[in-house]
Amino acid sequence: MNVSRQSTELVEEAERGPRARTRRLMLETATRLMQAGVTPSVSEVAxxxxxxRATAYRYFPSQAALVEAVVDEALGPILAWQSASTDPQARVADLFGxxxxxxxxxxxxxxxxxxxxxxxWAQRKAGAAPSEPPFRRGHRVDLLREALVPLRGSLPAAKVERLAQALSLIFGVEALVVLKDMWxxxxxxxxxxVRWAATALVRAAIEEG
Structure with missing residues (x-):
């Protein structure tokens, strides 16, 4: 057996071994709880x-780490999004679609x-010291910047960044909260x-530029 093949088999074994199965079980359990509206702690998922609990914390040392992993799983193909188009309106429409x-x-x-x-945020506002690392968010920033790449040569960088910031207001669950719960x-x-608003924002930025 050559080294390359041996390395590949070791990776494959790790991906389907006991550790991988335990981690997958925890992710699936956490997803089920979160789909039911619960934001579980690591202990609750365990x-x-x-x-x-000791095993659970070896995989996910904090609630934030656990939720981040579940969110990444839920995002799925969104994180791998790419577009070969050079039309910013088409790229944004494809990303939102x-x-x-x-x-x-x-x-x-x-x-x-x-x-x-x-x-x-409420804990920080109240001056409470965080008990564990904060939950990180920010995938939408990278995705929207990638969608707007074609505009970098035709608009000032500050305006492209402002457009990405404006689009971020409607790219995420917050838009669903407003439109479903309030409207x-x-x-x-x-x-x-949401798609109409995204198109309007891109068009307005291009016309302004």
Missing amino acids: EAAEVS TSLPRIDGFEATFRAALKLALDE GLDAGSTEDV
């Missing part, structure tokens, strides 16, 4: 998955993650409004 159905499908998970972020829209109508 109990639900029938895994010892890829993302919105997935965000809607895992809406409860993303709402649970949002709740954690808001709870952490009573269903999933299809929510997607229509």
